[in-house]
Each structure stands twice: as structure tokens, then as C-alpha cells.
Amino acid sequence: xxxxxxxxxxxxxxxxxxxxxxxxxxxxxxxxxxxxxxxxxxxxxxxxxxxxxxxxxxxxxxxxxxxxxxxxxxxxxxxxxxxxxxxxxxxxxxxxxxxxxxxxxxxxxxxxxxxxxxxxxxxxxxxxxxxxxxxxxxxxxxxxxxxxxxxxxxxxxxxxxxxxxxxxxxxxxxxxxxxxxxxx
Numbered sequence: 001x002x003x004x005x006x007x008x009x010x011x012x013x014x015x016x017x018x019x020x021x022x023x024x025x026x027x028x029x030x031x032x033x034x035x036x037x038x039x040x041x042x043x044x045x046x047x048x049x050x051x052x053x054x055x056x057x058x059x060x061x062x063x064x065x066x067x068x069x070x071x072x073x074x075x076x077x078x079x080x081x082x083x084x085x086x087x088x089x090x091x092x093x094x095x096x097x098x099x100x101x102x103x104x105x106x107x108x109x110x111x112x113x114x115x116x117x118x119x120x121x122x123x124x125x126x127x128x129x130x131x132x133x134x135x136x137x138x139x140x141x142x143x144x145x146x147x148x149x150x151x152x153x154x155x156x157x158x159x160x161x162x163x164x165x166x167x168x169x170x171x172x173x174x175x176x177x178x179x180x181x182x183x184x
Contacts, residue, residue, distance in 0.1 A: 001092065006100040009112070010153045015146060018095045018114060023048050025092055033083050034093055040121040041085070041093050043131060043139055090118060097153065112153035114146060120159040138163065 001018055025031050026048040034045030073079050085093075095114030111117075121127055126135050145151035154162060 001095060001097050003098045003100070003109070004112075008097065008099050010097070010114070012149045015095075015114065015149075015151075022093055022095065025089065030085075030089065033085050034089075036083075037085055037090070037118070039118055039127060039131075040115055040139075041090060041118055043135070044093055044115065047143075094118075095153075110155050112155055113159070114151070114153060115142070116154070116159035116163055117156060120156050121163065123160060124163040126163050 001021070022044070026034060026045055027050075031045065031049060034041050035049065036042070037045070091113075093115075094117050096117065097112050098109045099112050101108045101110060116124075126138060128135075142151065
């Protein structure tokens with residue numbers, strides 16, 4: 001969403017401008033790709049994209065296949081690919097601003113966002129591999145804060161602390177993944 005001066009922390013006007021830009025993108029043909037990203041990005045996509053279940057089943061256009069992730073090589077002759085969001089598109093969906101630190105003669109910056117970026121969300125105990133009731137309760141609480149003007153922007157480290165939720169749950173999910181992998 002661009003660069004902002006030091007001490008910037010967003011206003012309701014900034015939030016509404018972000019929502020307009022985000023929603024315009026998510027309603028575009030590339031926006032549907034957010035539904036496959038998982039976590040917070042997919043949840044924001046489901047909030048904005050009408051008939052998202054139907055749109056998730058539609059083949060992407062040729063233009064949408066410009067950015068993708070190779071899933072697997074098959075027989076050395078072909079590969080399976082999936083369309084993917086660019087880092088800039090993910091930043092737009094999460095509402096990321098580049099903000100100066102205010103240090104003299106420095107080009108250092110920090111990144112503030114309305115929503116946690118995927119790395120912070122996936123590292124939190126909220127992430128259990130599926131969007132669960134705890135995720136939805138947290139999401140609705142944050143959405144209410146954003147709508148009533150009490151929310152503020154966070155850095156990645158602030159998000160990690162804010163959505164830490166319960167460290168025991170995260171450890172249990174990781175252990176279950178290890179056990180499932182050994183079983184398979």
C-alpha cells in the first residue's frame with residue numbers, strides 16, 4: 001500500500017482506502033487465487049469474493065497463470081503447477097505499509113499491516129491446518145476492531161505476539177504432523 005513516514009499508524013480513512021483497493025483486487029480474476037492460499041489470506045478472500053465456492057471451481061484464465069508454483073515433476077517430461085499470488089498481492093490483501101523508522105540518515109523501514117502476514121499467521125498456534133472456531137472468533141474480533149476504529153496496525157513481531165494464542169496447541173499440531181508423517 002506504499003510508503004509512509006515514521007510514526008504513521010493508520011486512520012479510519014486509511015483503512016477504508018485499503019479495503020477499497022483490497023476488495024477491487026479480490027473481485028478481479030487474480031483475486032480468486034487467494035482462496036487457495038490458505039490461512040488469513042483465504043479467509044479475507046472468502047469475506048470479499050461473492051459465490052467463492054463456485055469461483056474456486058472455475059479454471060483460471062491464461063493471464064492468471066503468469067505466476068505459479070511447481071507442485072511436482074512427473075516422469076521428467078511434465079510438471080504440475082498451481083497459480084499463486086505474488087508477494088505484492090499478498091501484501092495488498094493483508095494491508096501492508098512500508099513505514100520509515102525515523103532514524104536520521106537511514107533508509108531502514110518497518111512493515112505495518114491491518115492483518116497478519118501469512119508467515120506470522122502460519123507460525124501462530126491459531127494455525128492448525130484448517131480454519132477452526134478459534135481462528136474465526138479471532139478474525140471476527142479483529143474485524144470488529146477495524147470497523148469501529150479501535151484497531152491499530154502491527155509489525156510482524158507484534159502480530160506474532162498478538163496471535164500467539166496458545167503455544168501448547170501449536171506444539172500439539174506439529175507433533176501430530178510428525179506422527180502422521182511417520183505413519184504414512
